[in-house]
Amino acid sequence: MTHITASVVQQLAALSAISLDDNEVESMRQELGKIFEYIAQLQELDTSAVEPTYQVGWVGTAMRSDEVAESLGREKLLSLAPSAKDNQIKVPKVL
Amino acid sequence: MITIGHILSRIKSGESSAVQEVEAALERAKAHASYHALLELTPERALERAKLVDEGALTGKLAGVPFVVKDNFLAFGAPTTAASNMLRNFDAPYQATVVEKLEQEGAICIGKSNLDAFAHGGSTENSAFGPTNNAIDTTRVAGGSSGGSAVVTALDIVPFALGSDTGGSIRQPASFNGVYGIKPTYGTASRYGVVAMASSTDTMGCFAHTAEDTALVMGVMAGRDSKDMTSLPDFFDGSIHPMNPMKIGIIKETMDNSVDESVRAVTNTYADTLRAAGHTVEEVSLPIVNHALAMYYIIIPAEVSSNLARYDGVRYGHRSEAAKTLAEVYSLSRAEGFMSENKRRILIGSFVLSQGFFDAYYLQAQKARTLLIQGFEKLFETYDALLTPTAAAPAFKLGENTEDPLKMYMTDVMTVPASLAGLPAISVPAGTNEQGLPIGVQLVGPLQSDNTLLSLAASVEEPRS
Numbered sequence: 001m002t003h004i005t006a007s008v009v010q011q012l013a014a015l016s017a018i019s020l021d022d023n024e025v026e027s028m029r030q031e032l033g034k035i036f037e038y039i040a041q042l043q044e045l046d047t048s049a050v051e052p053t054y055q056v057g058w059v060g061t062a063m064r065s066d067e068v069a070e071s072l073g074r075e076k077l078l079s080l081a082p083s084a085k086d087n088q089i090k091v092p093k094v095l
Numbered sequence: 096m097i098t099i100g101h102i103l104s105r106i107k108s109g110e111s112s113a114v115q116e117v118e119a120a121l122e123r124a125k126a127h128a129s130y131h132a133l134l135e136l137t138p139e140r141a142l143e144r145a146k147l148v149d150e151g152a153l154t155g156k157l158a159g160v161p162f163v164v165k166d167n168f169l170a171f172g173a174p175t176t177a178a179s180n181m182l183r184n185f186d187a188p189y190q191a192t193v194v195e196k197l198e199q200e201g202a203i204c205i206g207k208s209n210l211d212a213f214a215h216g217g218s219t220e221n222s223a224f225g226p227t228n229n230a231i232d233t234t235r236v237a238g239g240s241s242g243g244s245a246v247v248t249a250l251d252i253v254p255f256a257l258g259s260d261t262g263g264s265i266r267q268p269a270s271f272n273g274v275y276g277i278k279p280t281y282g283t284a285s286r287y288g289v290v291a292m293a294s295s296t297d298t299m300g301c302f303a304h305t306a307e308d309t310a311l312v313m314g315v316m317a318g319r320d321s322k323d324m325t326s327l328p329d330f331f332d333g334s335i336h337p338m339n340p341m342k343i344g345i346i347k348e349t350m351d352n353s354v355d356e357s358v359r360a361v362t363n364t365y366a367d368t369l370r371a372a373g374h375t376v377e378e379v380s381l382p383i384v385n386h387a388l389a390m391y392y393i394i395i396p397a398e399v400s401s402n403l404a405r406y407d408g409v410r411y412g413h414r415s416e417a418a419k420t421l422a423e424v425y426s427l428s429r430a431e432g433f434m435s436e437n438k439r440r441i442l443i444g445s446f447v448l449s450q451g452f453f454d455a456y457y458l459q460a461q462k463a464r465t466l467l468i469q470g471f472e473k474l475f476e477t478y479d480a481l482l483t484p485t486a487a488a489p490a491f492k493l494g495e496n497t498e499d500p501l502k503m504y505m506t507d508v509m510t511v512p513a514s515l516a517g518l519p520a521i522s523v524p525a526g527t528n529e530q531g532l533p534i535g536v537q538l539v540g541p542l543q544s545d546n547t548l549l550s551l552a553a554s555v556e557e558p559r560s
Contacts, residue, residue: 012442012445012446016429016438017407017426017429018438019429020430028439031500032443032446035504038501039389039392040389040455041389042386042389042390043459045466050469053461053465053468055295056295057325057517059282059324062321062324077188080185081409081410082409082411083414091409091421091424092418092419093420
């Protein structure tokens with residue numbers, strides 16, 4: 001099994017902006033170890049002769065004319081925010 | 096079995112009205128509430144729209160036909176939750192393009208079906224609101240992630256239901272519940288307004304009882320949408336065509352001893368049925384499919400980790416009440432709003448995309464994907480379609496795989512290859528095991544051969560009452 005330490009899990013959690021409790025860290029450590037071992041099988045494949053495929057059936061960047069069109073509107077979108085004030089979304093202070 | 100045709104002809108003949116059809120569907124939904132296939136009904140909006148049909152103000156190919164959306168399609172009438180705590184109270188400000196298209200043809204959404212939260216899973220057990228029971232055996236899973244939509248179709252609550260399929264989320268539950276399920280060619284129907292999972296393989300499809308109904312619904316859903324730049328110009332004509340003899344390959348790697356004997360038997364019987372109808376069916380080999388699941392569980396978590404970055408507790412969705420700083424708004428809202436499986440996939444994505452691992456995992460998987468696509472292309476030089484089981488076994492027991500994520504991932508092994516290659520694939524109800532559990536077979540074709548696959552299935556479909 002690929003050895004994953006608790007600190008690796010915590011680092012991934014930090015990169016992912018997800019807070020994990022100690023129990024979650026431990027279960028993720030075990031599960032991710034097994035999953036990483038499984039997906040590592042691809043390293044056996046010889047892919048030296050091929051390019052990666054990021055997108056199937058890519059039809060190219062679509063262009064449209066630059067015309068003013070209706071959109072959802074500020075009020076409607078602000079109503080979805082957990083907290084809003086003075087036509088803006090409110091969050092706790094950053095610093 | 097209720098088909099779209101039955102409902103349309105009852106309304107046309109005056110035997111019933113759209114309002115009566117919608118009321119009846121809502122009653123059936125309530126009578127089957129114990130399956131937990133539906134998260135919310137939308138009776139008010141549905142009946143309003145049914146009245147418009149009866150008054151002649153709303154017409155179209157599906158006028159008065161009730162349907163259900165998987166609750167990751169933005170749709171009015173009730174919150175769009177993606178079966179998650181993150182979006183528990185999210186009222187969609189607009190509707191998904193495919194929902195709009197169906198409504199323009201007079202179809203009437205009566206409710207929203209259960210799924211694995213954010214469509215992450217193969218059993219609908221990862222729903223924040225509890226699992227859905229299998230339509231045939233309530234001790235078993237519905238399959239997933241579109242489990243609720245498969246079950247409402249199988250229970251005849253509605254004649255069709257919408258699902259999304261990223262790696263098998265329509266086909267596998269279709270197989271587990273004995274209905275048709277289509278994952279169309281990547282780009283056939285717009286992804287706009289559907290909660291994103293993995294953008295390079297997300298497709299929008301449906302469940303129905305017959306190939307004809309499946310084609311009719313997909314025909315309405317298909318087409319270019321300026322709001323989804325990967326959507327293709329409409330190639331889907333929505334009808335069934337007479338078939339000339341076709342050459343079909345059974346992929347032998349999907350028929351080995353690890354596959355349940357009953358599943359192999361049903362698949363072989365289906366091959367015989369195709370032969371009896373004049374088609375040629377031969378065994379073919381595609382060894383690279385053995386690596387498809389590993390590719391999938393690198394590429395998809397990578398895309399998931401990016402797509403789910405938008406759930407930050409700021410603009411919409413859940414915000415943690417415990418958060419005191421902006422950083423905590425992100426990390427605690429995400430901790431509380433996501434299920435374990437969501438977190439697991441995001442962490443896998445962060446791992447395979449991180450410096451030092453990117454080339455070995457993510458880049459290697461995207462290169463392996465090219466090998467897979469080339470393998471399919473080579474087979475399609477000789478064969479018109481490929482046949483495999485849809486799932487390696489019939490529906491498993493509730494709770495059977497929840498403790499072992501990797502084992503749960505293995506249930507996607509038959510369906511992920513077509514997803515990675517963008518190919519159309521349908522699951523056809525083809526038989527049962529000794530206990531009566533449904534078993535589906537999968538037909539996979541070249542890009543944009545969706546109509547052909549449905550016509551092929553229709554050509555050997557048993558007449559159903």
